[in-house]
Amino acid sequence: MEYILETKNLKKYYGQEPNITRALDGVDVQVERGEFVSIIGTSGSGKSTLLNMLGGLDIPSSGSVKIGGREIGKMNDEQLTVFRRRNIGFVFQNYNLVPILNVYQNIVLPIELDGNKVDKSYVKEIIRLLHLEEKLDNLPNNLSGGQQQRVAIARALASKPAIILADEPTGNLDSRTSLEVMQLLKMTSTEFSQTLVMITHNPELAQIADRMIHIEDGKIVERKENF
Numbered sequence: 273m274e275y276i277l278e279t280k281n282l283k284k285y286y287g288q289e290p291n292i293t294r295a296l297d298g299v300d301v302q303v304e305r306g307e308f309v310s311i312i313g314t315s316g317s318g319k320s321t322l323l324n325m326l327g328g329l330d331i332p333s334s335g336s337v338k339i340g341g342r343e344i345g346k347m348n349d350e351q352l353t354v355f356r357r358r359n360i361g362f363v364f365q366n367y368n369l370v371p372i373l374n375v376y377q378n379i380v381l382p383i384e385l386d387g388n389k390v391d392k393s394y395v396k397e398i399i400r401l402l403h404l405e406e407k408l409d410n411l412p413n414n415l416s417g418g419q420q421q422r423v424a425i426a427r428a429l430a431s432k433p434a435i436i437l438a439d440e441p442t443g444n445l446d447s448r449t450s451l452e453v454m455q456l457l458k459m460t461s462t463e464f465s466q467t468l469v470m471i472t473h474n475p476e477l478a479q480i481a482d483r484m485i486h487i488e489d490g491k492i493v494e495r496k497e498n499f
């Protein structure tokens with residue numbers, strides 16, 4: 273079977289002996305197309321490092337990452353940038369919105385960067401579901417943290433990427449809104465057969481996924497509730 277995301281013996285070390293940090297220490301992860309997987313672990317366990325590797329944002333010390341069957345270590349920077357933009361939607365903790373663009377422009381930016389036509393009715397539906405209709409002309413600075421996060425989620429969904437990688441996507445939302453946003457992410461990813469990988473330290477949110485991957489000290493550990 274070909275997985276949409278697959279790592280083999282993935283290692284990421286920072287620094288050098290004797291002060292080496294093994295952020296990832298031999299990680300084998302497989303994610304099936306359309307799956308919703310949460311990666312859960314305590315602070316410093318390696319979650320963000322793993323997500324960055326799965327999204328081709330960082331280079332492994334050793335081991336491999338395959339996205340859609342393609343080994344990303346074999347692509348040059350430009351190929352990887354285009355590949356990422358076409359296949360992966362990112363939702364970061366800190367939103368990464370463009371401050372000089374308004375909400376609507378931020379949402380459709382990745383589509384336009386790729387020279388594609390905006391599916392207006394789809395984007396409108398995302399905007400409605402994320403309660404952003406009234407904010408489309410606002411600049412990010414004029415929004416609350418939670419609103420900015422919803423814009424970031426809308427942007428990730430708008431280009432219908434095959435894969436959505438989310439790093440604590442609801443970290444700045446209250447618990448009720450977090451659950452709502454998570455349900456929305458789950459609903460849209462199911463509707464468009466998207467693969468969703470989300471990292472969190474919140475067990476309640478992690479359980480919304482089809483499957484949980486536990487990480488401790490840079491290693492995947494098996495837990496009973498996975499089965």
Ligand SMILES: Nc1ncnc2c1ncn2[C@@H]1O[C@H](COP(=O)(O)OP(=O)(O)OP(=O)(O)O)[C@@H](O)[C@H]1O
Pocket residue numbers: 286287293294295313314315316317318319320321322473
């Ligand atoms: N650029 C870096 N340089 C040195 N060490 C790093 C770097 N990035 C991460 N680390 C270390 O690697 C380990 C894993 O970090 P990572 O950010 O992946 O953890 P995390 O599980 O996402 O944590 P958190 O939940 O706090 O965001 C930590 O010990 C961290 O200090």
